[in-house]
Amino acid sequence: MEKPLDVLVIGGNRYVGKRLIARLLTEGHRVTVLNRGSSPPPAGAEHLLADRDDERSLTGALGSRAYDVVVDQVCYTPRQAVIARRVFAGRTRRYVMTSTVEVYEYEDSPAPLREEALAPATVPVDLDLPWDDPVFAEAHYGEGKRQAEAVLAGGGAAFPCATVRMAHVLGGDDDFTGRLAHYAERIRTGEPIAVPTVNRPATYVYVEEAARFLAWAAGEDFTGPVNAAAPGALSTEELCEAVAAHVPGGRVVFRPVRVGEVSPFSFRRSYGMDGARAAGLGFGFTDARRWLPRAVAETLGKGD
Template identity: 85%
Template sequence: MAMEKALDVLVIGGNRYVGKRLIAMLLAEGHRVTVLNRGSSPPPAGVAHLRADRDDERSLTGALGSRVFDVVVDQVCYTPRQAALARRVFTGRTRRYVMTSTVDVYEYEDSPALVREEAVDPSAVTVDLELPWGDPAFAEAHYGEGKRQAEAVLAAGGAALPYTAVRVAHVLGGDDDFTGRLAHYAERMRSGEPIAVPAVNRPATYAYVEEVAHFLAWAAGEDFTGPVNAASSGALSTEELCAAVAAHVPGGRAEFRSVEVGEVSPFSFRRSYGMDNSRAARLGFRFGEARQWLPRAVAETLGKGD
């Protein structure tokens, strides 16, 4: 869905996976795109490039100078400290702030029903800036909590910085999927090793990488605020994912091993991980059906020759 007018868009992060697709879509729609990162890898052609450490306020404000933007899309806001810094820096510099959030904000929810946005109200989340958010190990171990508190910081900013938090489901697809999660299944099938799953293994909702990028590009040009779920329709089980993977492994067959406690394979869950996408639909964006794009996504990631 193309936007009505060209926008000045700042993308923070965005050098790989969803981010690089988002940038390509924004450029294709005629928008002016600036990418801000540490400069570890060059941005794509056609964008302006700012180098800064987004965790260093002086570095960030120095790189931005007097620039203002119609929209900021923050791909790498993981903690409330980062959100607080962003709120200080971008209030008055942009009319809209889009934060990429995650299904993991719902980590304490466990219902067979698809979870709606109101299950986690950012305005009701307690923020603790004194936790060791600067410790990478702590931040990684508290990923869902970090995103939840980051949303809360933005919500507390009120009308001064209109924001939306796009709660993205587990993403699949692309030949540049760096997670290795689908490859885990393929390797188990090739070696004949069992795939560990919980004794009660819950399904989850997923999102196709191209569709997530499309949604973020679309959301940048809209004016709704607050959290919104980004997930394709139709929850998938581990068995369905493995069946799609098996099509790319000669003689591939998944053998599952049920475990009561301990580590399990990727994309197998002891609790429900399904998100309701009806708010996105009401706002004007309809996600596709996961079962329709799943074979394509797996083929892209594993390679048609596998």
């Protein structure tokens, strides 16, 4: 970094987001956090209050402000992307959207997927779907991100944008998802863990490296999608072994199911991500098996 950046972080003031903000501040950047007031930003960051779903609210809060880079942690739907593109065109030289591995949810590939497996320009956008319905949006999380990527990519050279396709995040004592706790409870009681009859491994990323990658990406100039994933796909069995190490006397029992709901980190499709582009751009992720024990220990309250 040659000089401090003016960075706007939209939402994300917890978990990965709070680590991102802390890193940016530690690195000497000027940070503004925009949210609806659900939580204040850390000391040293400016705070703007706005509803990012309301274009008038957003433009009113921003006033005449402009930024070197906007990192959008909470763009989930194409409607939100349309508003973001309109509001930030001309206000920032670079826009970074946190996307997800779930954009590949329709794929089934034995080989890790490169970014070109999903070109945003090929994704049809339907703004008339009920994206404002929280139940619908949650049920169509991957599709919402796919279409949001497509909207942002449509800005072309006039709206330089990178979309970070984040792998499943693990680690931290503030993991609010409850996914590892799901396994810990079943292992403690010996209750069977539901997995597909053919259970595919998946790619993951350590929470600290996820934040470090976003902070690094804010200062770069690449555009387009990039996978953020640690090398080394993990199976449900490996995750459960790591969890079982912290559950004395527990038993890991799997129950294969052909149809119906399965445990959080069990997958019928194979859509692990290839991290070659991130490495080629200059960022190296640590192999998942090196940080997995630490990540599980942190989340289960046994970290150091």
